[in-house]
Amino acid sequence: MQTLTHLQRLEAESIQIMREVVAEAENPVMLYSIGKDSAVMLHLALKAFYPARPPFPLLHVDTTWKFRDMIAFRDDVAAKNGLDLIVHINEDGVKRGIGPFTHGSALHTDVMKTEALKQALNKHKFDVAFGGARRDEEKSRAKERVFSFRTSDHRWDPKNQRPELWRLFNARKNKGESIRVFPLSNWTELDIWQYIHLENIDIVPLYFAAKRPVVERDGVLVMVDDERMPIGPDEVVEERMVRFRTLGCYPLTGGVESEAATLPEIIQEMLLTTTSERQGRVIDHDQAASMEKKKQEGYF
Amino acid sequence: MAHKSELIADDIEAYLKSQEEKSLLRFITCGSVDDGKSTLIGRLLYESKLIFEDQLSALEADSKKMGTQGDKLDFALLVDGLASEREQGITIDVAYRFFSTEKRKFIVADTPGHEQYTRNMATGASTADLAIILIDARKGILTQTRRHSFIVSRLGIENIVLAINKMDLVDYSQQVFSDIDIAYREFARDLGGIEHITAIPMSALEGDNIVDHSANMDWYTGPALLEHLETVGVRDAAQTKPFRMPVQWVNRPNLDFRGFAGYIASGTIEPGDRVKVLPSAKESTVKSIVTMDGDLNEAVAGQSVTLTLEDEIDISRGDIICASGDPAEVANQFETTILWMADEPLYPGRPYLLKIGTATVNATITRPKYRIDVNTLAHEAALELDLNEVGVCNISLDRAIAFDAYDDNRETGGFILIDKITNATVGMGMIHFALRRSSNVHWQALDVDRTTRASIKGQKPVVLWFTGLSGSGKSTIANIVDRKLIAMGAHTMMLDGDNVRHGLNKDLGFTDADRVENIRRVAEVAKLMTDAGLITLVSFISPFRAERRLARELMGEDEFKVVYVDTPIEVAEARDAKGLYKKARAGQIKNFTGIDSPYETPENAAITIDTTTTSPEDAAEQIIEMMVQWGVISR
Numbered sequence: 004m005q006t007l008t009h010l011q012r013l014e015a016e017s018i019q020i021m022r023e024v025v026a027e028a029e030n031p032v033m034l035y036s037i038g039k040d041s042a043v044m045l046h047l048a049l050k051a052f053y054p055a056r057p058p059f060p061l062l063h064v065d066t067t068w069k070f071r072d073m074i075a076f077r078d079d080v081a082a083k084n085g086l087d088l089i090v091h092i093n094e095d096g097v098k099r100g101i102g103p104f105t106h107g108s109a110l111h112t113d114v115m116k117t118e119a120l121k122q123a124l125n126k127h128k129f130d131v132a133f134g135g136a137r138r139d140e141e142k143s144r145a146k147e148r149v150f151s152f153r154t155s156d157h158r159w160d161p162k163n164q165r166p167e168l169w170r171l172f173n174a175r176k177n178k179g180e181s182i183r184v185f186p187l188s189n190w191t192e193l194d195i196w197q198y199i200h201l202e203n204i205d206i207v208p209l210y211f212a213a214k215r216p217v218v219e220r221d222g223v224l225v226m227v228d229d230e231r232m233p234i235g236p237d238e239v240v241e242e243r244m245v246r247f248r249t250l251g252c253y254p255l256t257g258g259v260e261s262e263a264a265t266l267p268e269i270i271q272e273m274l275l276t277t278t279s280e281r282q283g284r285v286i287d288h289d290q291a292a293s294m295e296k297k298k299q300e301g302y303f
Numbered sequence: 304m305a306h307k308s309e310l311i312a313d314d315i316e317a318y319l320k321s322q323e324e325k326s327l328l329r330f331i332t333c334g335s336v337d338d339g340k341s342t343l344i345g346r347l348l349y350e351s352k353l354i355f356e357d358q359l360s361a362l363e364a365d366s367k368k369m370g371t372q373g374d375k376l377d378f379a380l381l382v383d384g385l386a387s388e389r390e391q392g393i394t395i396d397v398a399y400r401f402f403s404t405e406k407r408k409f410i411v412a413d414t415p416g417h418e419q420y421t422r423n424m425a426t427g428a429s430t431a432d433l434a435i436i437l438i439d440a441r442k443g444i445l446t447q448t449r450r451h452s453f454i455v456s457r458l459g460i461e462n463i464v465l466a467i468n469k470m471d472l473v474d475y476s477q478q479v480f481s482d483i484d485i486a487y488r489e490f491a492r493d494l495g496g497i498e499h500i501t502a503i504p505m506s507a508l509e510g511d512n513i514v515d516h517s518a519n520m521d522w523y524t525g526p527a528l529l530e531h532l533e534t535v536g537v538r539d540a541a542q543t544k545p546f547r548m549p550v551q552w553v554n555r556p557n558l559d560f561r562g563f564a565g566y567i568a569s570g571t572i573e574p575g576d577r578v579k580v581l582p583s584a585k586e587s588t589v590k591s592i593v594t595m596d597g598d599l600n601e602a603v604a605g606q607s608v609t610l611t612l613e614d615e616i617d618i619s620r621g622d623i624i625c626a627s628g629d630p631a632e633v634a635n636q637f638e639t640t641i642l643w644m645a646d647e648p649l650y651p652g653r654p655y656l657l658k659i660g661t662a663t664v665n666a667t668i669t670r671p672k673y674r675i676d677v678n679t680l681a682h683e684a685a686l687e688l689d690l691n692e693v694g695v696c697n698i699s700l701d702r703a704i705a706f707d708a709y710d711d712n713r714e715t716g717g718f719i720l721i722d723k724i725t726n727a728t729v730g731m732g733m734i735h736f737a738l739r740r741s742s743n744v745h746w747q748a749l750d751v752d753r754t755t756r757a758s759i760k761g762q763k764p765v766v767l768w769f770t771g772l773s774g775s776g777k778s779t780i781a782n783i784v785d786r787k788l789i790a791m792g793a794h795t796m797m798l799d800g801d802n803v804r805h806g807l808n809k810d811l812g813f814t815d816a817d818r819v820e821n822i823r824r825v826a827e828v829a830k831l832m833t834d835a836g837l838i839t840l841v842s843f844i845s846p847f848r849a850e851r852r853l854a855r856e857l858m859g860e861d862e863f864k865v866v867y868v869d870t871p872i873e874v875a876e877a878r879d880a881k882g883l884y885k886k887a888r889a890g891q892i893k894n895f896t897g898i899d900s901p902y903e904t905p906e907n908a909a910i911t912i913d914t915t916t917t918s919p920e921d922a923a924e925q926i927i928e929m930m931v932q933w934g935v936i937s938r
Contacts (some may be wrong), residue, residue: 055556
């Protein structure tokens with residue numbers, strides 16, 4: 004008799020979910036956001052189909068404002084594992100010059116992320132897309148299904164979700180409709196970090212504390228990642244020991260001052276911290292129940 | 304996430320090591336808003352120190368704005384999720400919550416308790432190891448307590464925590480507690496299926512007996528709730544059951560490797576173990592248990608692995624690899640309990656898709672033997688099952704599958720039902736046992752009629768009788784219709800006048816008597832095809848009304864549809880694909896329809912196709928559209 008640990012059980016369940024998708028979908032894709040959750044999701048995919056390679060491409064929706072370290076890491080991971088990587092940029096948004104500094108976080112996210120994702124899914128006719136969202140991230144996600152059904156215009160209807168019983172996922176859909184699948188639904192932030200530690204999974208260096216050039220703006224430490232960052236007359240660029248708890252567009256992702264330069268130190272810091280993970284993200288604060296609204300519109 | 308352990312600050316490596324050994328417990332909370340269910344879950348999250356300061360300050364603000372607890376924290380606000388239900392003050396779906404202690408990680412399925420949410424409760428219960436049934440100490444056992452217990456027992460949850468809540472409102476009375484405890488155990492014994500009951504008196508609002516023993520209830524010597532949840536035996540029992548692994552996916556990266564990927568539903572497996580693959584019943588021996596971390600010496604229930612076998616046997620998704628000495632059963636008819644989950648009722652006879660393990664098959668459900676009133680548990684007669692109703696029904700499948708009785712194995716005995724048109728999950732069910740012929744003569748005799756055969760195929764049988772001149776385009780159009788129907792998943796058969804004369808009717812010539820016999824045989828064959836539930840396409844010049852009437856009379860009016868392919872003789876003759884008109888004009892063929900034998904235009908064609916204005920593709924589409932309207936097939 005062998006008692007499985009919680010991480011072993013979570014791993015096995017996520018792998019089971021991924022294999023169901025590959026067995027039933029026509030054209031699946033994995034949405035790869037380069038963050039720690041994506042790193043775990045990809046690691047699980049490598050396990051699920053071993054010795055074969057994951058039988059689907061990775062899709063990264065590039066807003067053109069990601070940290071440079073993220074892009075380098077992304078290309079490295081794809082090359083190292085021999086994976087097919089699709090990078091999609093909303094060219095229309097680029098033409099219109101949409102960016103977080105000029106248009107604000109809400110419009111930027113809508114055009115360069117939500118719209119871009121829809122464009123990419125339509126263009127490649129992907130019928131199932133893996134996403135790295137977890138139910139513990141946010142209240143409205145607690146009720147999201149593992150297999151989350153989307154209408155042909157990518158909308159989510161929280162009132163009309165399919166019941167999920169046992170391990171029996173219903174992956175059937177009509178033409179044009181799609182399914183977002185979240186293999187990490189039952190993982191918590193702590194599970195993710197523990198698993199990365201246990202399995203020695205590579206993550207973007209930005210998660211570790213290092214001296215980085217930052218500007219303090221409205222109480223948020225914004226990293227000066229490239230020359231597009233406007234520096235106000237009263238602002239000072241300082242070298243500070245910072246790390247990032249979540250990764251996204253650099254102007255929208257606040258760093259935290261930290262000395263945590265190793266994984267155990269990060270986990271230690273997280274366990275002793277007193278604010279929740281999403282607080283560092285600017286988009287959640289836009290309006291009440293904002294995640295729920297964004298999700299109905301097709302944001303992950 | 305401010306966990307209590309001092310190790311975190313002092314020795315994080317040691318702490319992480321200790322956390323690797325944590326186990327996992329999934330549980331469901333059953334109860335209504337009134338019972339304090341959300342408060343209990345909120346309290347557990349709060350007590351396990353999983354609430355961050357920013358969330359806590361939001362909670363304080365929300366408690367003042369919307370709370371129902373005066374100045375106290377309203378823990379229920381922590382767990383009520385979607386915007387619309389936050390306003391209504393009720394939980395309408397299944398929400399999953401996570402928290403962990405030093406010993407365990409917990410996944411809580413938080414489901415609503417009202418009768419109209421029975422399906423949500425069943426969803427949460429399907430993956431739970433344990434159920435907390437909440438009772439308001441002031442009210443005792445209510446109808447809903449019985450309903451929740453019934454669902455929990457039917458879904459095979461063996462461990463129950465009877466949470467007798469709101470003890471603060473009954474002066475922490477031991478008498479009240481033990482009266483409810485005794486009454487419940489009596490009820491549970493009658494219900495059956497529940498192995499272990501732990502009754503705990505508590506107040507979720509005040510925090511009594513949640514984490515620590517309550518000073519208000521000295522008389523209670525059992526564990527506090529969290530203590531019990533941390534130590535209760537989890538179902539490792541799955542490992543002691545016979546080996547089962549439904550095959551999810553066949554892994555073939557190259558010609559040298561062929562592995563069978565799956566999640567081990569029960570039992571254990573080692574290289575060298577003898578296995579039997581069902582339903583084919585072929586046997587082999589496990590060669591290796593492949594994972595990215597290296598081959599394993601043993602794998603157990605709850606792991607996702609890839610098996611390779613010593614022999615090259617044909618295995619595909621949907622098969623179950625079993626212990627050869629103790630394999631699952633194989634059958635295509637079952638008695639089951641079904642819980643209906645859709646607004647539109649379960650209609651007996653209508654075909655649904657049934658997914659069990661990794662197999663998806665066509666299923667037809669008989670009229671319920673009886674419906675079970677979820678409140679009184681009484682058996683009632685029923686013609687159909689409505690949303691949230693539970694009934695015992697027989698199911699027949701279009702092919703045999705491997706299975707276990709649900710009571711023996713949750714993973715291989717539970718199934719979902721899927722609507723073929725909307726693709727919605729409309730029901731869930733649990734297999735009791737396979738129906739054998741001896742125990743089932745009545746069913747065979749009554750129900751396997753032509754309607755059942757057709758409904759298994761998801762269609763109504765019909766004969767489409769294409770008539771028209773030679774070269775009018777009958778066969779061309781019929782062939783396109785046939786292809787389209789097949790693409791839609793319909794079951795069809797094509798009978799072509801010319802082809803039939805090469806086989807079945809090759810002894811017949813072209814005398815009047817032979818022509819009648821020719822058409823009689825074709826019509827009889829078409830009738831047999833409809834009895835088998837098929838959509839039958841007959842392409843036959845059949846120029847005489849009397850001939851067509853003969854065919855029509857063999858079948859029902861609804862099942863015989865004439866498609867008149869209307870092509871003027873000049874057009875057909877101009878096409879003359881087979882060169883027959885030329886021969887007829889030259890006198891080499893006698894009695895040729897349209898030349899020296901008449902074509903009697905049908906008087907009551909269901910569809911008339913003018914091929915001079917309609918392309919064969921469009922004609923076929925029109926015909927398909929009509930078939931959808933007749934209810935023969937669905938898109």
